[in-house]
Amino acid sequence: MESTVKKDIRSLSKEDLRTFFEDQGDKAFRGDQVYTWLWQKSVYDFAEMTNLSKATRALLETHFIINNIAVETMQRSQDGTIKNAVRLHDGLVVESVLIPTSKRSTACVSSQVGCSLDCTFCATAKLKRMRNLNPDEIFDQVVTIDRQSKLYFNRPLSNIVFMGMGEPLMNYNAVVKAIDKITSPEALGMSPKRITISTSGVPKMIKKMADDGLKCQLAVSLHSAIEEIRNRIMPFSKSFPLEELKDSLAYWYEKTKSRITYEYVVWKGINDDTASIDALIRFCKHVPCKVNLIEYNPIGDGMFSQAPAAVTDAYIQALEKERIVVKVRRSRGKDIDAACGQLANKS
Ligand code: SAH
Numbered sequence: 325m326e327s328t329v330k331k332d333i334r335s336l337s338k339e340d341l342r343t344f345f346e347d348q349g350d351k352a353f354r355g356d357q358v359y360t361w362l363w364q365k366s367v368y369d370f371a372e373m374t375n376l377s378k379a380t381r382a383l384l385e386t387h388f389i390i391n392n393i394a395v396e397t398m399q400r401s402q403d404g405t406i407k408n409a410v411r412l413h414d415g416l417v418v419e420s421v422l423i424p425t426s427k428r429s430t431a432c433v434s435s436q437v438g439c440s441l442d443c444t445f446c447a448t449a450k451l452k453r454m455r456n457l458n459p460d461e462i463f464d465q466v467v468t469i470d471r472q473s474k475l476y477f478n479r480p481l482s483n484i485v486f487m488g489m490g491e492p493l494m495n496y497n498a499v500v501k502a503i504d505k506i507t508s509p510e511a512l513g514m515s516p517k518r519i520t521i522s523t524s525g526v527p528k529m530i531k532k533m534a535d536d537g538l539k540c541q542l543a544v545s546l547h548s549a550i551e552e553i554r555n556r557i558m559p560f561s562k563s564f565p566l567e568e569l570k571d572s573l574a575y576w577y578e579k580t581k582s583r584i585t586y587e588y589v590v591w592k593g594i595n596d597d598t599a600s601i602d603a604l605i606r607f608c609k610h611v612p613c614k615v616n617l618i619e620y621n622p623i624g625d626g627m628f629s630q631a632p633a634a635v636t637d638a639y640i641q642a643l644e645k646e647r648i649v650v651k652v653r654r655s656r657g658k659d660i661d662a663a664c665g666q667l668a669n670k671s
Contacts, residue, residue: 436490
């Protein structure tokens with residue numbers, strides 16, 4: 325028998341599916357039915373599309389595959405956090421995390437296998453980038469975590485953060501397509517306001533997000549507002565000077581009127597001095613923002629360590645004095661290596 329390469333059915337738009345059925349001499353609305361199974365019900369097997377005839381299901385089977393993800397291992401932290409090691413259709417693995425609080429269930433999803441960037445304090449950066457995720461692979465992580473949230477916490481997912489593995493703005497098109505599906509009433513129907521894209525800071529792409537009218541929240545991993553220090557701990561940023569980053573953030577705010585979150589870790593001997601605090605304050609005055617001080621999660625190389633609480637307090641006091649909103653974000657899921665910067669496929 326002639327072998328044909330089957331196409332991933334989820335790379336087809338709704339219109340493509342309608343056309344497919346018309347070309348087969350069937351009704352176009354069959355495409356709508358399949359679309360609902362794929363994107364609203366997240367079915368990974370044609371056999372489960374029970375409102376289609378056997379012949380139609382067989383037809384789909386001969387033409388298409390569904391490249392779904394599969395949870396390979398699930399770990400639960402003492403604090404309730406769940407980390408999934410997720411196997412992709414080609415055998416590669418990414419991680420995604422469900423972070424429950426008293427009111428919210430937040431999904432932390434990956435956008436790349438490994439990462440394009442080279443932040444020296446991050447475990448994922450050590451993996452290098454193997455490939456970008458497809459939109460459906462990002463979408464599947466969200467659906468998986470939504471189901472886990474319903475199962476373990478009796479409520480649907482409330483928020484999504486692109487803070488898993490990878491740099492979302494280096495896989496921009498797929499991230500946007502996934503968000504389209506996540507927010508579409510025909511699929512998950514979540515509000516884009518509950519989705520945060522976290523970037524290490526790629527100015528050109530931040531401007532593009534603004535131009536494209538993305539309604540998500542923007543977080544920037546700043547960690548230092550002093551060029552020389554930032555270049556040292558996030559070497560890729562040599563190509564993106566802070567001035568350029570500032571410009572792009574002003575552009576984003578101008579277009580979206582949406583306040584930016586800066587993520588910031590205070591490390592001993594790196595940014596624990598008053599010059600760093602002053603620089604951060606100056607940076608914050610540029611565009612409406614808030615600062616999240618995140619706890620450092622050691623990645624086992626002993627290169628960085630969290631500054632003492634007194635230094636964090638000094639940051640908080642100085643920022644609050646200038647009326648800049650600052651929050652301290654406690655780490656979650658540390659005991660299972662699910663916290664920020666710890667995702668690295670140890671499993
Ligand atoms: N590439 C994106 C998203 C992934 S990282 C970004 O950089 O924003 C999510 C957050 O974890 C970022 O703010 C990142 O700087 C931070 N992070 C990385 N390694 C960390 C570590 N070891 N401890 C604490 N935060 C870390």
